[in-house]
Every structure is written in structure tokens, then in C-alpha cells.
Amino acid sequence: MxxxxxxxxxxxxxxxxxxxxxxxxxxxxxxxxxxxxxxxxxxxxxxxxxxMPKLDFAALHGDPRQYGASEGEQPLREAVAARLAGLGLACDAEQVLITSGSQQGIDLVGKLFIDEGSPVLLEAPSYLAAIQAFRVYGAEFHGLRLSEDGIDPEALRQAIARRRPAFVYLIPTFQNPTGYCYSEANRRAVAAVLDEAGVPLVEDDPYRDLAYGPAERTPICAYLRRAPWVYLGSFSKITAPGLRIGYLAASPALFPWLLRLKQASDLHSNRISQAWLARFLEGEAFxxxxxxxxxxxxxxxxxxxxxxxxxxxxxxxxxxxxxxxxxxxxxxxxxxxxxxxxxxxxxxxxxxxxxxxxxxxxxxxxxxxxxxxxxxxxxxxxxxxxxxxxxxxxxxxxxxxxxxxx
Amino acid sequence: MxxxxxxxxxxxxxxxxxxxxxxxxxxxxxxxxxxxxxxxxxxxxxxxxxxMPKLDFAALHGDPRQYGASEGEQPLREAVAARLAGLGLACDAEQVLITSGSQQGIDLVGKLFIDEGSPVLLEAPSYLAAIQAFRVYGAEFHGLRLSEDGIDPEALRQAIARRRPAFVYLIPTFQNPTGYCYSEANRRAVAAVLDEAGVPLVEDDPYRDLAYGPAERTPICAYLRRAPWVYLGSFSKITAPGLRIGYLAASPALFPWLLRLKQASDLHSNRISQAWLARFLEGEAFxxxxxxxxxxxxxxxxxxxxxxxxxxxxxxxxxxxxxxxxxxxxxxxxxxxxxxxxxxxxxxxxxxxxxxxxxxxxxxxxxxxxxxxxxxxxxxxxxxxxxxxxxxxxxxxxxxxxxxxx
The missing domain is CATH 3.90.1150.10 (Aspartate Aminotransferase, domain 1)
Structure with missing residues (x-):
């Protein structure tokens, strides 16, 4: 040897x-x-x-080389908040956290909510990398039957009463893997059940801009009036995954926790990618x-x-x-x-x-x-x-x- | 309202x-x-x-826009392995994992080793963001008294016997915050104690290239013969922190676990930064x-x-x-x-x-x-x-x- x-x-x-x-x-x-x-x-x-769009780093605003804010670059946070407002999800740039891909948003949600044995409700089937990430933290899963129009609100109500989940994880728009899209009635009914129970919703929405015909796409988070929420978004599917930039928006009681966990995870996300994205989102080219x-x-x-x-x-x-x-x-x-x-x-x-x-x-x-x-x-x-x-x-x-x- | x-x-x-x-x-x-x-x-x-070096993304090898490998870009892994070999830490590119800043390496180490109440030995004082990240996972800390030449190997032996730590976290070279640098004799003695106990060493080494005179800088990991190890490195201090690229190298039994945890955390690190770094490390300019x-x-x-x-x-x-x-x-x-x-x-x-x-x-x-x-x-x-x-x-x-x- x-x-x-x-x-x-x-x-x-x-x-x-x-x-x-x-x-x-x-x-x-x-x-x-x-x-x-x-x-x-x-x-x-x-x-x-x-x-994928051509990446041109020649004329970025500012100098992205130094350490940056854990929250993310302010112009990008503002662009994201403006887009979310356009979807009906009124939120402030101060509620937006730029993440290292939306996978990091999923991981931060797991870190925030899940202890060993914490119940989590999600669609069956659901996104496999979310299942993996939540499982690492010790989630006990309870699957909600999924049909073309969404999940059954009454079944959700009963599952919440029985399981008392830490949160409900849903992908209501062009769901992964099924491609199903919740109807407006179903979105409103699901929001009402969550509001009644006060259970947090984690809504994962990476495909929403890839619609091939008319489809209901208002985030369920937009219909919530009381329940805490985390909305996860991604630039990977609509720009370039190699940039590794996603984002989350969260209700005010959850945001500071997610920010601190982000800081402990990787300080902040790549600033060059953020600067390029902020500029790309500004223009008509996007x-x-x-x-x-x-x-x-x-x-x-x-x-x-x-x-x-x-x-x-x-x-x-x-x-x-x-x-x-x-x-x-x-x-x-x-x-x-x-x-x-x-x-x-x-x-x-x-x-x-x-x-x-x-x-x-x-x-x-x-x-x-x-x-x-x-x-x-x-x-x-x-x-x-x-x-x-x-x-x-x-x-x-x-x-x-x-x-x-x- | x-x-x-x-x-x-x-x-x-x-x-x-x-x-x-x-x-x-x-x-x-x-x-x-x-x-x-x-x-x-x-x-x-x-x-x-x-x-900080000028970032020029005009002539990168390959196209960094698509999804990449969780391990990191192969040219960068090879460049890192070659540099580590130059320090006496013989390791293969297959043992190198590119991370989103070395803070992510610290977080992955916490995720790998720490349950609620897991004992962790570290220098007192030590790097505050490592303390924070390990604490989130539930570490119970036991501080090792630090002098200008390092830690007392006999005190380490006794602390290991008493505490049975999940791992020992050390910053032997230009320690943060003290700036102390372990002597060669101390490095060898610490390695011998860890080998005897079979306790994993996590060695954090972000400052090693910033030496202002002759100083002992061989990683303690290089002296280990039996104990598992994780070596954490950073490009933030010597290139540009906004790139968010660090790396770890690990003994073969630990590497696959760290890789899977990396995948669940953010899939992979920013490819544009990796491509730029791989090219920068190649040249004499570095x-x-x-x-x-x-x-x-x-x-x-x-x-x-x-x-x-x-x-x-x-x-x-x-x-x-x-x-x-x-x-x-x-x-x-x-x-x-x-x-x-x-x-x-x-x-x-x-x-x-x-x-x-x-x-x-x-x-x-x-x-x-x-x-x-x-x-x-x-x-x-x-x-x-x-x-x-x-x-x-x-x-x-x-x-x-x-x-x-x-």
C-alpha cells in the first residue's frame, strides 16, 4: 500500500x-x-x-466582484417584485430573496420548517428533488391525490386536520411531473382551506412562463389572506441554468428566518449572474x-x-x-x-x-x-x-x- | 387594513x-x-x-449556460487537485467538489456530521460564520485553547476521549480571527492524535496564499494516514468574492455523501464563474x-x-x-x-x-x-x-x- x-x-x-x-x-x-x-x-x-440567451457581461451596472448582500442585488429584487405584482402577488422588494437556483429555495424551506418526523403535505406525484431535499431534513410525507384540475380541497382540509403539517408544498402551474394546472376555482378553494387552518403554503412555480395556450396561472399565494407563504421562482427554465439564480418571496414573518439561513448556507448568490439578469429583465429582449x-x-x-x-x-x-x-x-x-x-x-x-x-x-x-x-x-x-x-x-x-x- | x-x-x-x-x-x-x-x-x-482581477468572460472554454455536474467543472477540479498536490495533499480530481463559496463547504460539513447535540471540537476563538452554521445543525461546542504555535496535542487527545466529537474543525494557517499559524511539529502532532482516534478533521484554509513572510503552511490533512478528512478552500480572498466559488476535497469515504448533499442544496455551482476561474488558474497571470x-x-x-x-x-x-x-x-x-x-x-x-x-x-x-x-x-x-x-x-x-x- x-x-x-x-x-x-x-x-x-x-x-x-x-x-x-x-x-x-x-x-x-x-x-x-x-x-x-x-x-x-x-x-x-x-x-x-x-x-438560451447569449450572455454578455461587457456592460453590467456596477462592479459585481466584491462580497454582496445576502438578500441579493437590489435591482434584481425590484425586478422580481414587479413581476410578482404583475401576477397578482403583491409584495415588496424587501420580501424577495435571491437564491442559488430555486433548488436552494427548496433547501432553505426544508431547513426552516422540518425537524425529524415533521409532517409535510404534497402532491402525489411531486417534484423528485424537493422530495429528496425535504427527506434529508426528516420530513414525513403525506401525499395528496392530484387530478387535472388540482387537489381536492376537502381532502386537503382533512389531511391538515389529521396530520398537522409543517407546511403544504404545491406546484399548481404546469405541475412537475404531471403538467397539470390547477383551475382558478381550485386555487381559491385551496387558499381558503390554508387560510382557515393557518398552515404555511410553499408554492413552487418554475414553469409559469412556459404556457402554450390559455391557462390559469395566478399564484395560490396571491389568494391567501392569513396563511404564511413562500413562493419559489426560477430563472433556469427561461434563461440559462448555468447562471444558478432563482428567488423566493415570503410573507414578512418568514422572510427574516430564510434570510439568516441563506447567509449561513452560502453568504449570498453569484453577483455576476445577478447583475446580468437584472439588466436582461429590464429590456424588451426578455x-x-x-x-x-x-x-x-x-x-x-x-x-x-x-x-x-x-x-x-x-x-x-x-x-x-x-x-x-x-x-x-x-x-x-x-x-x-x-x-x-x-x-x-x-x-x-x-x-x-x-x-x-x-x-x-x-x-x-x-x-x-x-x-x-x-x-x-x-x-x-x-x-x-x-x-x-x-x-x-x-x-x-x-x-x-x-x-x-x- | x-x-x-x-x-x-x-x-x-x-x-x-x-x-x-x-x-x-x-x-x-x-x-x-x-x-x-x-x-x-x-x-x-x-x-x-x-x-481584484478583471473579469473577462469573452473567451471561456465551452458553453457554461446549461445545467452542469454537481461535482463542478472538470477543468477546475483538476486545477484544484493539482494545486493541492503541490501543497503535499495528494488527491485526485475525483475527490474535489466545487462549492458556492467555502461557506457552502462549511454548511455541507454541518449537514453531513451534526445531529442535535453532536459534540464538535474547535479552536477558541474560531471563525464566527462556521460557529453559526454548525450551531444551526445543533452542534455542542468544546473549545480548544489556541496559542501562537497551534493547539496542545495532549489537550486534543483528552478532549477527544472525553467528548467523542463528530469532527474537529481547525484553521491552522493564518487562523481566523487570531492570525496564528501552527508550527510543523504541531501539525504533525495534531495529525497523529487524530489518526490514533480516527476522528475526522475539517481543515479550513482560505488564507494560505496570503503569506507575508516564511510560514509553515502544509495542510494537516496532508499528514493524516488514517483519519477521515475534509479540506475547505476558497477563491474569495485571492480572486473575487462575488464569483461565489470555493471548493472542498475529502477522503473517499466522505466524498460521495458531500456530493449528494451538495446536489440537494443547489444542484451545482455557477458555471460562468467556474469557467472563468479554470482559465485564470491556467495562466501565469494568476x-x-x-x-x-x-x-x-x-x-x-x-x-x-x-x-x-x-x-x-x-x-x-x-x-x-x-x-x-x-x-x-x-x-x-x-x-x-x-x-x-x-x-x-x-x-x-x-x-x-x-x-x-x-x-x-x-x-x-x-x-x-x-x-x-x-x-x-x-x-x-x-x-x-x-x-x-x-x-x-x-x-x-x-x-x-x-x-x-x-
Missing amino acids: TAMDAHNAASTPPLSRRTERVAGSLIREILKVTQRLEVISFAGGLPADDL ERHLANLAGVYAERRDTMQASLQRHFSGLAQWRLPDGGLFFWLRLSGECDTLAALQIALASNIAFMPGDPFFPLAEQRYPALRLNFSHAAPADIERGVARLAQVLGECIEPGRLTPGLAA | TAMDAHNAASTPPLSRRTERVAGSLIREILKVTQRLEVISFAGGLPADDL ERHLANLAGVYAERRDTMQASLQRHFSGLAQWRLPDGGLFFWLRLSGECDTLAALQIALASNIAFMPGDPFFPLAEQRYPALRLNFSHAAPADIERGVARLAQVLGECIEPGRLTPGLAA
């Missing part, structure tokens, strides 16, 4: 109980595979490479960029819809999403989607198995999530066709899931 | 027990005040504004920049030393630091340094009171930390003179501290 071997031979010391809840690396493994050029990936929620993005993604969605209709009609049920980045396919029979993924990857096709999106194993049904924003249109048709072949051999048609049989 | 008032009127809901340990906002308050141009600030560890920085900071240190000798000789004891960014002044009598800070701020002088650097209240002695890198030389003399006046009126000379009386 060399000195370096000895140096690196240490076994694992005692770690926090938290680490027992740290999930494996499925997403990272998938993303690694999808970096191979020959792979057609429907796995991640990646923007199209050729549609609105033009959003319109262009929605136009191209709507075409890709339609391309994938046509391919799915050609190849998946007997294999799955799905709904055409009105926005966002994903199709959610509910398979027509039992299927080990993790095993199917390995076979698909061997044919250079990547997708996200449905399992990790379910907070509780007993609520799972066989499903998969397909992204349509990143692959080129020609690859979408080829990839969907090949994927249908793989799944055709993996699905056990004799064993329909109860939800579909009904 | 308007609708917006009602919307924002919610009281605080139940939060995690963690929040009971979240410290107030002293640093943030001080940093806010120091943004006023008329304030001479010795408070933060800020690089000199005019010495070594020239370091030499220039050390030269200018050495002059500022000497300026502050002369001012302190002129104005503080009866008020405090201190040691000329061989590197880093700070003087640590041990006051010659009892003093409420937080009250003194308020008075100093009213005269437009900022400094860091010593109190928050002590993990345990009972180990405190009256002290303050003065930064010499950020203020211009003329301001150093003016500021130190004015500060001496303020402290002269706050120190109670009749009540000498035991440490000084001895």
Missing part, C-alpha cells in the same frame, strides 16, 4: 442521522449518461441549448425571448404528442400539457420502469422513471416522465419510437393498475 | 427547532453600515476593491496576481502595525500576523465590545467585536478583530487613531482579564 493509498483508506466515520435519508444518485447517473452525444434524452428538464421560447417549445410538445399518438397508444395514457416541459405517461400495465430505463439507456434513450416522484411507495403507479424541450424535433420522433419498443417489452399488460382499470 | 396588509399580516407559524439556534444578524448589520462610503471598515474580510496581492497586503499590514503601535500600546496586546487578513487585539481590560462597536459606528469606524468568535461564552476574553486588506493606507491610520479614542473610553483598566494578568 502506497502512502496515498493509506491516506485515502479511511473507513466511514459516524455521520448524522440525516445521511440515512440521503437518496442514491439516480438523477446524477442519468444526467451523466445523457452527456454522451449519441444519447437522446427525455430525462432532465433542460432548456434547448440553442434557445419578453421577446419568452415569446420565442414558448413558441418553439409548443412546437416540440406537438411533435412529441404526434409521436406518442403514433407509438404509445396501447401502452400508456397521457394528457397534452398546456405548459411546462414534460409529458407524464401513465403506463397501461405493471412495469419495472427502473429496469426499463437500463434497457433504454443501452439503446441510447433516456427518460425519468415515475417512481422517485412519489413521496410514498404505496401511492406509486407505473409511469414515466418525458421532457420535450431539449431534444431536437427529429430526435423526438426517433427516440419516442425506440422507447415504445423498449416499454412494449417491459409492460405486463395482464396486470393493469387499479387507477387505470377503474 | 388594506388587502396587502392582510396578505402580509400572518404571524409566525411553528418552525423547526433549528431556528431557535439561528443567530442574529450582527455581521449583516455591520456589513450594511460599512457600505456607506464615509465609513472606514476594519470589519469584514474583504479583498481590496482595486486589487501567480503574478497572488504575488502582487501578498505584496500590497503586507504593506497594509505594516501600516496597521505602525498605527497600532502609535495608538493602542496601552490598550491591547497583539501579534504581527505572518499572513491572512486580520489583527487580533486582546484588550488590556474588561470592555463591552458590542457597546464599543455602536459608539465606533457613530464615528464611522467599523470593526468586529471578539465575542461572536468564541464558541462558548465562558471562554471569552475582551478582544476585537481588525481587517487590514480593505481600507486604504491613509484610512488605516485615521481609523485606528479614532478607534483607539473610542476604546480608550470603553475599556475598564482596573479589571484586567485573567489571561493577561498571568
Whole structure:
């Protein structure tokens, strides 16, 4: 054994109980595979490479090199507050915290609310990286059944009464993974239940600007009158994820806590990205960029819809999403989607198995999530066709899931 | 009450027990005040504004806009591993994790190791933002007495036996706040104690490149043969803090856990900053920049030393630091340094009171930390003179501290 071997031979010391809840690396493994050029990936929620805005750092306001404020850069906070006001979510720039991607907002929410065993209500299925982050802090999940119009307010009321959750986590607009969008009536009813109970709402809204037709998009936070709230936003899907900038807005009683936790986590977010974004949001180019993005993604969605209709009609049920980045396919029979993924990857096709999106194993049904924003249109048709072949051999048609049989 | 008032009127809901340990906002308050141009600030560890390298993003390798790897950009990981090898810390690029500032490395260490009540050994005094971050996770601190040559290895051995700490956190090179630098003999002895006990070492090393004369700087991690380790590094002090890029290297048993926690915290760090840094580290300009920085900071240190000798000789004891960014002044009598800070701020002088650097209240002695890198030389003399006046009126000379009386 060399000195370096000895140096690196240490076994694992005692770690926090938290680490027992740290999930494996499925997403990272998938993303690694999808970096191979020959792979057609429907796995991640990646923007199209050729549609991200050009980053030009030549003429930023001010000097972004020195330490900055934990709150974020004031011009960017003000731009975010103005956009939120435009959505009906009246809030002050002082309630906006710039985060290192909206994933950091999710992590700060977990840090703020969750002790070991804290109950958390969320949609089933829900965003897998939020499930992972909350689980690390010790959340006990209780899944709310999700339909195309949202969640059942009465079921929410009962779940709150029974579970007394630390907060409710919802993605009401172009939900991840299902693409569902809550109706206005459902948003108002959910807000009323939360107000009555005084339970905090954490609303995650990264897809709202990617709408491919008319859709209700007023944040549920905007309807709240009494319940505390945290609204999470992202620039990753509509500009460039490499900038790692998201934001949150929060009701005044929660904001100071989130700010202090942010300071302890990374002091503040990248100032160069913030300065560039503040300038980009100012100009007309931003609105033009959003319109262009929605136009191209709507075409890709339609391309994938046509391919799915050609190849998946007997294999799955799905709904055409009105926005966002994903199709959610509910398979027509039992299927080990993790095993199917390995076979698909061997044919250079990547997708996200449905399992990790379910907070509780007993609520799972066989499903998969397909992204349509990143692959080129020609690859979408080829990839969907090949994927249908793989799944055709993996699905056990004799064993329909109860939800579909009904 | 308007609708917006009602919307924002919610009281605080139940939060995690963690929040009971979240410290107030002293640093943030001080940093806010120091943004006023008329304030001479010795408070933060800020690089000199005019010495930060010019950021030029025009010719980066590759396209940094898309999602990236949680591990960090490979060229930067390789550059970091090569630099660490040059320090005697043999490690592979696969053991390097790029973080959003080294503060994130500290936070990830807390997340990895600390449950409520987990014992942590560290120097007394130690870095206040590490104390804060570890406290949020529930650390129970046990302070190790620090002298100019390091900590007493026998005291470390006994504290480990008595406390069974989750890890030992040390800043052996130009320690923050004291500026002390462990001798080679002490580094080797500390490593031997840790190896014998198999207790993890977390070594924080943000100042190592800012040396103003010959000083022992081999990381203690390099001497370990068996104990697990995490080495934390920063680019903030030697390039530009606004980039928010630091790194950690870890022994193989710890690395995968830190990587997964990083992924759950913010997916990955800013890619534009990483790409710029990878290119800057490649060139000769980087070594020239370091030499220039050390030269200018050495002059500022000497300026502050002369001012302190002129104005503080009866008020405090201190040691000329061989590197880093700070003087640590041990006051010659009892003093409420937080009250003194308020008075100093009213005269437009900022400094860091010593109190928050002590993990345990009972180990405190009256002290303050003065930064010499950020203020211009003329301001150093003016500021130190004015500060001496303020402290002269706050120190109670009749009540000498035991440490000084001895």
C-alpha cells in the first residue's frame, strides 16, 4: 500500500442521522449518461441549448466582484417584485430573496420548517428533488391525490386536520411531473382551506412562463389572506441554468428566518449572474425571448404528442400539457420502469422513471416522465419510437393498475 | 387594513427547532453600515476593491449556460487537485467538489456530521460564520485553547476521549480571527492524535496564499494516514468574492455523501464563474496576481502595525500576523465590545467585536478583530487613531482579564 493509498483508506466515520435519508444518485447517473452525444434524452428538464440567451457581461451596472448582500442585488429584487405584482402577488422588494437556483429555495424551506418526523403535505406525484431535499431534513410525507384540475380541497382540509403539517408544498402551474394546472376555482378553494387552518403554503412555480395556450396561472399565494407563504421562482427554465439564480418571496414573518439561513448556507448568490439578469429583465429582449421560447417549445410538445399518438397508444395514457416541459405517461400495465430505463439507456434513450416522484411507495403507479424541450424535433420522433419498443417489452399488460382499470 | 396588509399580516407559524439556534444578524448589520462610503471598515474580510482581477468572460472554454455536474467543472477540479498536490495533499480530481463559496463547504460539513447535540471540537476563538452554521445543525461546542504555535496535542487527545466529537474543525494557517499559524511539529502532532482516534478533521484554509513572510503552511490533512478528512478552500480572498466559488476535497469515504448533499442544496455551482476561474488558474497571470496581492497586503499590514503601535500600546496586546487578513487585539481590560462597536459606528469606524468568535461564552476574553486588506493606507491610520479614542473610553483598566494578568 502506497502512502496515498493509506491516506485515502479511511473507513466511514459516524455521520448524522440525516445521511440515512440521503437518496442514491439516480438523477446524477442519468444526467451523466445523457452527456454522451449519441444519447437522446427525455430525462432532465433542460432548456434547448440553442434557445438560451447569449450572455454578455461587457456592460453590467456596477462592479459585481466584491462580497454582496445576502438578500441579493437590489435591482434584481425590484425586478422580481414587479413581476410578482404583475401576477397578482403583491409584495415588496424587501420580501424577495435571491437564491442559488430555486433548488436552494427548496433547501432553505426544508431547513426552516422540518425537524425529524415533521409532517409535510404534497402532491402525489411531486417534484423528485424537493422530495429528496425535504427527506434529508426528516420530513414525513403525506401525499395528496392530484387530478387535472388540482387537489381536492376537502381532502386537503382533512389531511391538515389529521396530520398537522409543517407546511403544504404545491406546484399548481404546469405541475412537475404531471403538467397539470390547477383551475382558478381550485386555487381559491385551496387558499381558503390554508387560510382557515393557518398552515404555511410553499408554492413552487418554475414553469409559469412556459404556457402554450390559455391557462390559469395566478399564484395560490396571491389568494391567501392569513396563511404564511413562500413562493419559489426560477430563472433556469427561461434563461440559462448555468447562471444558478432563482428567488423566493415570503410573507414578512418568514422572510427574516430564510434570510439568516441563506447567509449561513452560502453568504449570498453569484453577483455576476445577478447583475446580468437584472439588466436582461429590464429590456424588451426578455419578453421577446419568452415569446420565442414558448413558441418553439409548443412546437416540440406537438411533435412529441404526434409521436406518442403514433407509438404509445396501447401502452400508456397521457394528457397534452398546456405548459411546462414534460409529458407524464401513465403506463397501461405493471412495469419495472427502473429496469426499463437500463434497457433504454443501452439503446441510447433516456427518460425519468415515475417512481422517485412519489413521496410514498404505496401511492406509486407505473409511469414515466418525458421532457420535450431539449431534444431536437427529429430526435423526438426517433427516440419516442425506440422507447415504445423498449416499454412494449417491459409492460405486463395482464396486470393493469387499479387507477387505470377503474 | 388594506388587502396587502392582510396578505402580509400572518404571524409566525411553528418552525423547526433549528431556528431557535439561528443567530442574529450582527455581521449583516455591520456589513450594511460599512457600505456607506464615509465609513472606514476594519470589519469584514474583504479583498481590496482595486486589487481584484478583471473579469473577462469573452473567451471561456465551452458553453457554461446549461445545467452542469454537481461535482463542478472538470477543468477546475483538476486545477484544484493539482494545486493541492503541490501543497503535499495528494488527491485526485475525483475527490474535489466545487462549492458556492467555502461557506457552502462549511454548511455541507454541518449537514453531513451534526445531529442535535453532536459534540464538535474547535479552536477558541474560531471563525464566527462556521460557529453559526454548525450551531444551526445543533452542534455542542468544546473549545480548544489556541496559542501562537497551534493547539496542545495532549489537550486534543483528552478532549477527544472525553467528548467523542463528530469532527474537529481547525484553521491552522493564518487562523481566523487570531492570525496564528501552527508550527510543523504541531501539525504533525495534531495529525497523529487524530489518526490514533480516527476522528475526522475539517481543515479550513482560505488564507494560505496570503503569506507575508516564511510560514509553515502544509495542510494537516496532508499528514493524516488514517483519519477521515475534509479540506475547505476558497477563491474569495485571492480572486473575487462575488464569483461565489470555493471548493472542498475529502477522503473517499466522505466524498460521495458531500456530493449528494451538495446536489440537494443547489444542484451545482455557477458555471460562468467556474469557467472563468479554470482559465485564470491556467495562466501565469494568476501567480503574478497572488504575488502582487501578498505584496500590497503586507504593506497594509505594516501600516496597521505602525498605527497600532502609535495608538493602542496601552490598550491591547497583539501579534504581527505572518499572513491572512486580520489583527487580533486582546484588550488590556474588561470592555463591552458590542457597546464599543455602536459608539465606533457613530464615528464611522467599523470593526468586529471578539465575542461572536468564541464558541462558548465562558471562554471569552475582551478582544476585537481588525481587517487590514480593505481600507486604504491613509484610512488605516485615521481609523485606528479614532478607534483607539473610542476604546480608550470603553475599556475598564482596573479589571484586567485573567489571561493577561498571568
